[in-house]
Amino acid sequence: MKTEKVIVLPYQKSWVRDFEKISEEINEILGDLILTIEHVGSTAVPGLSAKPIIDMDIVVQNEKDLCQAISLLETIGYQHEGDLGIAGRHAFTYQGKEHLQTHHLYLLCQEVAELRRHKAFRDFLRSHPEDAAAYAQVKEEAATAYPESIEAYMKAKNDIIERIYKEIDMSENTVVDITIIGGGPVGLWAAFYAGLRGMKVKIIESLSELGGQPAILYPEKKIYDIPAYPVITGAELTEQLLEQLKRFEATTDICLKEEVLTFEKNDGIFTIETNKGQHLSKAIIIACGNGAFAPRPLGLENEALFADNNLFYNVHKLDQFAGKKVVIAGGGDSAVDWANHLDGIAESVTLVHRRDAFRAHEHSVAELKASNVQILTPYVPLELTGENGFAKNLKVQKVNGEEVLDLELDALIVSFGFSTNNKNLKNWNIDYKRSSIHVSPQFETSQEGVYAIGDAADYDGKVDLIATGFGEAPTAVNQAIQYIDPSGNNRAVHSTSLIDE
Numbered sequence: 001m002k003t004e005k006v007i008v009l010p011y012q013k014s015w016v017r018d019f020e021k022i023s024e025e026i027n028e029i030l031g032d033l034i035l036t037i038e039h040v041g042s043t044a045v046p047g048l049s050a051k052p053i054i055d056m057d058i059v060v061q062n063e064k065d066l067c068q069a070i071s072l073l074e075t076i077g078y079q080h081e082g083d084l085g086i087a088g089r090h091a092f093t094y095q096g097k098e099h100l101q102t103h104h105l106y107l108l109c110q111e112v113a114e115l116r117r118h119k120a121f122r123d124f125l126r127s128h129p130e131d132a133a134a135y136a137q138v139k140e141e142a143a144t145a146y147p148e149s150i151e152a153y154m155k156a157k158n159d160i161i162e163r164i165y166k167e168i169d170m171s172e173n174t175v176v177d178i179t180i181i182g183g184g185p186v187g188l189w190a191a192f193y194a195g196l197r198g199m200k201v202k203i204i205e206s207l208s209e210l211g212g213q214p215a216i217l218y219p220e221k222k223i224y225d226i227p228a229y230p231v232i233t234g235a236e237l238t239e240q241l242l243e244q245l246k247r248f249e250a251t252t253d254i255c256l257k258e259e260v261l262t263f264e265k266n267d268g269i270f271t272i273e274t275n276k277g278q279h280l281s282k283a284i285i286i287a288c289g290n291g292a293f294a295p296r297p298l299g300l301e302n303e304a305l306f307a308d309n310n311l312f313y314n315v316h317k318l319d320q321f322a323g324k325k326v327v328i329a330g331g332g333d334s335a336v337d338w339a340n341h342l343d344g345i346a347e348s349v350t351l352v353h354r355r356d357a358f359r360a361h362e363h364s365v366a367e368l369k370a371s372n373v374q375i376l377t378p379y380v381p382l383e384l385t386g387e388n389g390f391a392k393n394l395k396v397q398k399v400n401g402e403e404v405l406d407l408e409l410d411a412l413i414v415s416f417g418f419s420t421n422n423k424n425l426k427n428w429n430i431d432y433k434r435s436s437i438h439v440s441p442q443f444e445t446s447q448e449g450v451y452a453i454g455d456a457a458d459y460d461g462k463v464d465l466i467a468t469g470f471g472e473a474p475t476a477v478n479q480a481i482q483y484i485d486p487s488g489n490n491r492a493v494h495s496t497s498l499i500d501e
Helices: 014-033 063-074 113-127 129-145 150-171 185-196 212-216 234-251 333-342 362-369 423-427 466-484
Strands: 034-040 054-060 078-082 090-094 103-109 176-181 201-204 252-255 260-266 269-274 278-286 292-295 325-329 348-352 374-376 379-387 390-398 404-408 411-414 418-421 436-438 450-452
Touching: 014 034, 014 054, 014 063, 014 103, 034 113, 054 063, 054 113, 063 078, 063 090, 063 103, 103 113, 113 129, 113 150, 113 234, 129 150, 176 185, 176 466, 185 201, 185 212, 185 234, 185 278, 185 466, 201 278, 212 234, 234 252, 260 423, 278 466, 325 333, 333 348, 333 362, 348 379, 450 466
Parallel strands: 054 103, 176 201, 176 278, 201 252, 278 450, 325 348, 325 411, 348 374
Antiparallel strands: 034 054, 078 090, 090 103, 260 269, 269 278, 292 418, 379 390, 390 404
């Protein structure tokens, strides 16, 4: 959507709510297709003058989701304009949105370079108020000089925009105060507390999303040992931690799908090598639990063809299986729980297990046997077939027999458990045993400036609970701050003294 009249206003706090209102409407139609909706552009920077137009990037996972999202957006009045010369970014015009603030809506896949540019520009201005003020002045002067020409207005901003992008490029390898390896619950809480103490923080997470095992393996599992929450699910816990961390989003960098290979200290600065590049940090806190985890697959030849579509290794939302023929492979707690939960939601549920006995709680097994779930034991997966990336049939064979059944399915859930691996520990130059790191009472490892908390840390009397890791994080952060600046004032104070609202 092209703007003809140039109007630049002082920053309006209402722009945040305008963005949220538009996002709510988009979420209603796109739902689970959305990975995130990013508020970008000048209206996303507190204090920055801007045209009263909300720029927003809707992020989806892949091209298939992109095509589906385009079709769905067209059903609510958005017209697809194509990339308008910017590769990977899909722009839209719209009609019938008078109830919403004027906005520019863009649809992008998560790996698109333009998305990274938008976020980098926004985050730089959020954390550099002097540059934001200079940019605001240029915008105001350009709008006054060229109120009728958007082309002239844009040209007048080119020099400062180019300068900002150069500074962003130069600062990509900026040394942060604390790098946290692991984005599970303990790592997220440590990042928040470090932000509370005024630290510039980076989180490096090997998976494609934050939240660790509670978010990815057990999102709907109930947790009873989080202080102040009588009960909370893994998904809810992750949502609350991420909401809490938003307070410091301007000083917190998040790197997903990056695996830390090695780190080495030179002249007091750690160089952290990952599978994607290099990061610099003054201190490191390891909060990676028992290591990166990956699902145990079916072991069938063409399994990977369907993994991004209707083959699932964990379940985030039960309602995505509503009215579908669901087959579940597995015999542990998760497999039995999913079968029980989906009974009555899915059109049909079939549970396949290689043994007659289940490795699940007796109460859950009793509930399973009293349900409408079809139980096939002892059977093992034999062949998975489908078309266009979607599995359609699973053949299973009776153990120690020749009987083969062909199961028609709309969705397949593989619940064979997950394997964890801390294979890179041996390259981190710290003392460890198996997947645990020995720490001092201050949670320092054998290498000065490197700390470990949560399930990654081991010491006498350790209790492996999320709540324990939450308690360890502030001590490790404070010790890291003391290490970074031994002469500084490192007196830990209450949060009410650290936040001025």
